[in-house]
Amino acid sequence: MKAVQMHGYGGVEQLRYEEVPTPIPGPNEVLVKLAATSVNPIDWKIRRGDRKTTMTLQFPVILGRDIAGEISAAAAGGSDFKVGQKVMALGSRTYAEFVTVPTAALVPVPEGLDIEQAGALPLVVSTGAELMERIGPRRGDTVLVTGALGGVGRTAVYVALERGARVIVGVRARQQQQAQALQAAQIVALDSDSEVSALPELDAIADTVGGEVIGNLLPKLKRRGVLGSVLGSPKAAEGRDIRIETFSAQPNATRLARMTEAVRSGKLAIPIARKFNLSEAAAAQQLAETGHVNGKVVLVA
Numbered sequence: 336m337k338a339v340q341m342h343g344y345g346g347v348e349q350l351r352y353e354e355v356p357t358p359i360p361g362p363n364e365v366l367v368k369l370a371a372t373s374v375n376p377i378d379w380k381i382r383r384g385d386r387k388t389t390m391t392l393q394f395p396v397i398l399g400r401d402i403a404g405e406i407s408a409a410a411a412g413g414s415d416f417k418v419g420q421k422v423m424a425l426g427s428r429t430y431a432e433f434v435t436v437p438t439a440a441l442v443p444v445p446e447g448l449d450i451e452q453a454g455a456l457p458l459v460v461s462t463g464a465e466l467m468e469r470i471g472p473r474r475g476d477t478v479l480v481t482g483a484l485g486g487v488g489r490t491a492v493y494v495a496l497e498r499g500a501r502v503i504v505g506v507r508a509r510q511q512q513q514a515q516a517l518q519a520a521q522i523v524a525l526d527s528d529s530e531v532s533a534l535p536e537l538d539a540i541a542d543t544v545g546g547e548v549i550g551n552l553l554p555k556l557k558r559r560g561v562l563g564s565v566l567g568s569p570k571a572a573e574g575r576d577i578r579i580e581t582f583s584a585q586p587n588a589t590r591l592a593r594m595t596e597a598v599r600s601g602k603l604a605i606p607i608a609r610k611f612n613l614s615e616a617a618a619a620q621q622l623a624e625t626g627h628v629n630g631k632v633v634l635v636a
């Protein structure tokens with residue numbers, strides 16, 4: 336099969352579309368023929384070497400977390416999933432024509448959901464939903480979501496609204512118009528000091544941006560409030576009397592199925608900005624990494 340292999344840390348020239356052995360599914364795994372995967376920030380962060388100290392890699396490696404496609408070999412020992420069935424999952428090594436996936440992680444692609452859209456969902460919707468579950472806002476709580484127009488942020492906003500929270504979406508000033516579609520109670524430009532200082536006291540912050548942005552917002556978080564972050568605990572949070580929730584998203588088929596249904600039914604939008612062929616993964620990462628793409632960058636087989 337063909338796959339995109341990363342041969343070392345560095346720029347996108349480290350990514351090569353080349354012939355590799357087709358993986359063999361282990362016990363309780365299926366082989367999925369890729370229809371679509373997507374570029375997530377973690378892919379280019381790993382490639383750049385940002386995770387060098389915490390994640391040991393043996394090159395060459397295949398990157399990628401999202402998979403949507405068709406089962407081409409069923410699990411040894413049997414499962415409810417059949418050859419030919421369209422499935423999606425939060426997986427690994429997904430920049431490849433064939434991917435092995437544990438049956439426990441599989442979710443059927445629902446009727447009416449485009450398979451290329453399905454390939455854009457697993458990591459961002461799983462993460463955004465878990466972020467808000469961990470924060471656990473109650474009805475009426477004021478919750479600020481940063482990076483609210485990103486894939487993780489959009490999902491966190493959706494789940495917070497579902498729970499009856501009063502949601503404030505934090506975006507860049509130039510994204511404010513676009514943010515109206517999120518149907519939040521308030522929009523704040525995170526790059527405006529005056530807008531940030533005019534914020535009300537917050538019960539919780541769901542952070543998908545980190546850095547200076549979260550540092551500027553923390554004084555607005557009430558005592559014993561909750562900071563949920565997908566970027567680890569920020570330095571600025573040290574010594575504050577708050578609850579901090581950080582995590583690294585793991586496959587959870589129930590959560591993924593629930594969020595996928597929200598997308599299928601049109602309640603949650605995860606827009607696709609660009610599609611590339613799998614063979615063009617280097618160009619796709621280059622685009623995603625420059626930012627301001629306004630949606631997912633999808634790789635199709």
Ligand SMILES: NC(=O)c1ccc[n+]([C@@H]2O[C@H](COP(=O)([O-])OP(=O)(O)OC[C@H]3O[C@@H](n4cnc5c(N)ncnc54)[C@H](OP(=O)(O)O)[C@@H]3O)[C@@H](O)[C@H]2O)c1
Nearest residue numbers: 376377462482484485486487506507565582583584626627
């Ligand atoms: N812990 C985990 O398991 C986990 C899982 C998935 C993702 N993540 C992390 O979560 C983050 C978000 O992921 P994603 O897939 O949602 O990315 P994304 O789709 O690129 O969304 C990021 C959003 O934040 C905005 N943003 C960036 N910097 C900003 C700033 N300084 N002020 C205001 N807005 C800003 C971006 O706007 P522009 O496009 O204009 O920059 C974009 O709308 C990434 O850092 C990713 O690595 C963690």
